[in-house]
Amino acid sequence: MSPQSPNLPDGRWPAGAAPTRQAALKRLAAVRPGDYARSRNHIEGAVTGLSPYLSHGLLTLPEVLTGILERGPLTVGHKLVYELGWREFFRHVWAHEGDGILESLHEGPLPEAAYARELPEDIRGASTGVPVIDQAVRTLYATGTLHNHARMWLASYVVHLRRVHWRAGADWLVAHLLDGDLASNHLSWQWVAGTGSHKPYLFNAENVARYAPAPWHSAGTVVDQSYEDLDRIARGAPLPTAATSFAASAPSACTEPPLLSAPPPELGIKAPEPAAIAALAGREVWLLHPWALRAPPADLPSDALVLGVYLSDDHASRPWPQARWRWVDAAMAQFTAQRYLLDKASLSAALAGAARVRTVADPHILPWLPDGVQAEPAPMLFPQVGRRCTSFSQWWSRATKHLSQAEELL
Numbered sequence: 001m002s003p004q005s006p007n008l009p010d011g012r013w014p015a016g017a018a019p020t021r022q023a024a025l026k027r028l029a030a031v032r033p034g035d036y037a038r039s040r041n042h043i044e045g046a047v048t049g050l051s052p053y054l055s056h057g058l059l060t061l062p063e064v065l066t067g068i069l070e071r072g073p074l075t076v077g078h079k080l081v082y083e084l085g086w087r088e089f090f091r092h093v094w095a096h097e098g099d100g101i102l103e104s105l106h107e108g109p110l111p112e113a114a115y116a117r118e119l120p121e122d123i124r125g126a127s128t129g130v131p132v133i134d135q136a137v138r139t140l141y142a143t144g145t146l147h148n149h150a151r152m153w154l155a156s157y158v159v160h161l162r163r164v165h166w167r168a169g170a171d172w173l174v175a176h177l178l179d180g181d182l183a184s185n186h187l188s189w190q191w192v193a194g195t196g197s198h199k200p201y202l203f204n205a206e207n208v209a210r211y212a213p214a215p216w217h218s219a220g221t222v223v224d225q226s227y228e229d230l231d232r233i234a235r236g237a238p239l240p241t242a243a244t245s246f247a248a249s250a251p252s253a254c255t256e257p258p259l260l261s262a263p264p265p266e267l268g269i270k271a272p273e274p275a276a277i278a279a280l281a282g283r284e285v286w287l288l289h290p291w292a293l294r295a296p297p298a299d300l301p302s303d304a305l306v307l308g309v310y311l312s313d314d315h316a317s318r319p320w321p322q323a324r325w326r327w328v329d330a331a332m333a334q335f336t337a338q339r340y341l342l343d344k345a346s347l348s349a350a351l352a353g354a355a356r357v358r359t360v361a362d363p364h365i366l367p368w369l370p371d372g373v374q375a376e377p378a379p380m381l382f383p384q385v386g387r388r389c390t391s392f393s394q395w396w397s398r399a400t401k402h403l404s405q406a407e408e409l410l
Helices: 019-029 034-041 049-056 061-069 081-101 131-142 148-161 168-176 181-194 207-211 225-236 274-278 313-317 324-333 342-353 394-399
Strands: 284-288 305-311 337-340 355-359 374-376
Touching: 019 049, 034 081, 061 081, 081 181, 131 148, 131 168, 131 181, 131 313, 148 168, 148 181, 148 225, 168 181, 181 274, 284 374, 305 313, 305 342, 324 337
Parallel strands: 284 305, 284 355, 305 337, 355 374
Antiparallel strands: none
């Protein structure tokens, strides 16, 4: 079944990333590993644009590497393969730590009490007067995406120059990202904060000028300092009391898009009617969810039902902006017209009469799945590392031991 997919009113999707597997494969075909390796750190560099498709399950890491290798062989240490490894490493940590990734893995440069727990309004409103920060926030709201370098700059500014706890920034950012993934986002913030790494990540105006276009340049602002001074601030030296403001010359402040704990009403997603529940009796069911937005497996019986589910328990604590709701639902609508919003108890009751219920396992959804649902693991790219690794380098050395060519991962 391929029902009509809803779209944004103006026909555009955030950052031009249409929510289809065809669009994902088109993006993949456009990746040029050499260009990526040379320019990936630049805001206008040759990034892949694949992250939303990976986060929401339209593509898997093995598929990405397979597609890239069609352009030629790569060593296992190529920058692009290395970055795929970071995504799987973060999942490795999540698998071992569980909800522990939502707390500091260890103490950072300062005690936890030194950091504020609320994100200041001038950061939310892109009105700090620091161009690199305000440009990053405006880009985030307008597109739902943000270059990884800009995410690091933003997190470093929030934690070390504004002394706001990383968790406040991480929760805010993951809500607005189209590719928002708890492991990748929150553990990246911890890496920047120094609670998941050995030292704080710092940047300055010179770094911004090297990698970002002119409107982002921030000479004369609070980030225009030496790394030695920035390190002292991160470790407890007094915060700067004044810096040259760019507010007069920068674009005006913007409004943070509202976050919704349920799909927009016009999408028509509600709890299932009694007749829809009755139709599940004795049937095999495949559950689609926001972290596995792709065609059901080929081995489903011909009379199996495909249901799309949003777990209200999860979204109550992790809301999304309207644009992300529309993007995810458009992807889900390609495979089923039956899409429902339920809590865990209601989903359990609805599925009670089904002969068998299967889905793709993902740590975002696993806590909310009822007992009896068969959660099948998503494909992994790297060999599984059983023992918890405390750093990416440790994980990488174990995951790629005795490997030299990227094709060996497949």
